[in-house]
Amino acid sequence: MRSLAVSFTRISFPNGRVRRYPILPVVLNLGGVEHRVDMLLDSGSDYSFLPRGIVQGVFGMHPEDLPSGENHQGLGGLFRTGVVEGVIRFGTTRDLFEETIPFFVSRDAAVEPGVAVLGREPFFDRFRVDFRMGYRKRGVEGKFILYRD
Amino acid sequence: MHLCYISPLTKTKRDTDLDAMNRDHEWLSRTDLAPFAGKWIAVLEQKILASDVDIEALMKKLEALGLRGKPLLVKVPAHPIVG
Numbered sequence: 044m045r046s047l048a049v050s051f052t053r054i055s056f057p058n059g060r061v062r063r064y065p066i067l068p069v070v071l072n073l074g075g076v077e078h079r080v081d082m083l084l085d086s087g088s089d090y091s092f093l094p095r096g097i098v099q100g101v102f103g104m105h106p107e108d109l110p111s112g113e114n115h116q117g118l119g120g121l122f123r124t125g126v127v128e129g130v131i132r133f134g135t136t137r138d139l140f141e142e143t144i145p146f147f148v149s150r151d152a153a154v155e156p157g158v159a160v161l162g163r164e165p166f167f168d169r170f171r172v173d174f175r176m177g178y179r180k181r182g183v184e185g186k187f188i189l190y191r192d
Numbered sequence: 193m194h195l196c197y198i199s200p201l202t203k204t205k206r207d208t209d210l211d212a213m214n215r216d217h218e219w220l221s222r223t224d225l226a227p228f229a230g231k232w233i234a235v236l237e238q239k240i241l242a243s244d245v246d247i248e249a250l251m252k253k254l255e256a257l258g259l260r261g262k263p264l265l266v267k268v269p270a271h272p273i274v275g
Contacts, residue, residue: 052221054269057229062272068217068264070210075203079213079264094267096232100247101265136211158267182222 044190047134051176051185052081065174065187067161072130073102080159082131084172084187088162090115093146097159098127106148115147122151131161140191142169168192207262212237216264230270234263 051063065084070077071093078101098104109125124147134140144165171192176185207213219238232250233243241263244250254263 050218050221052217055224055226056270056272057226059226060272066217066221068213070207070213070262077204077207077262079207079216079262081217081264081266096247096267097265100251132208132210134210135214136209139208139210157269 044192045138045140046191047138047140047189048186049189050183051187053184063176063185065172067133067189070132071097071159072132073098073104073127076102078102082159082161084166085160085162086167086172088160090162090164091144091146091166092160092162093127093129093148094157094159095149095152098148106150109148112147115149122149124149140189142166209261212261213264220264220266225268228268231268233266233268235266236261236263 049065049067052066053061053063055061066081067084068079068081071080078097080097095106098106104127106125109127112124112126114121114123126145126147128143129146130141130143132139132141144161169192171190173188173190175187178186216235216238220235223240225233228240228243231243231245232247234241234250234254236259241257241259242250242253244253247265250265
């Protein structure tokens, strides 16, 4: 079974607190245009999301022009979405993974995930993810391992 | 579900140098990002090339730099994330 281990990402906040996140660097392809972006693995999210900023400011697509997706309930409230199919590539140069993912994009600027999110459907349907936050070795503070089912 | 697969911009070359991207990501995870809280940043070859709260403004800054490689685009959260 193919697998990929990635270190947790440490993010320090202005108040001095440090948090660790399971963030996966990917090459995102939307409509043949590719950019490298970080994505948060979120097993608590039903679907995968892209921030409006990435879709609009980087790929030049307008959320209002995308086919309508479902309405979603986030912590910030209910928001309408458009949906776009993307391809993500990650792993290593010699052993890469490539997955097609439908991404939802908020049409309500005030309510949206601020970061790109890989949620359960379909990412966690395809990959088993072993979160090992207690792993500490050679300066690494936690890692997560992806196994392709 | 109807999905959109459109090409609004010129298609780009297939980016397969994942090792370079991973090195930038690893470098970022060891870097103090507190000064960039709430901003988008662009990282290439273990350097933060530019930052801005507005990603469109960031992309314009990157365009002006005339880069040969693709930077890693990252939104630095200003507050802890609740999923």
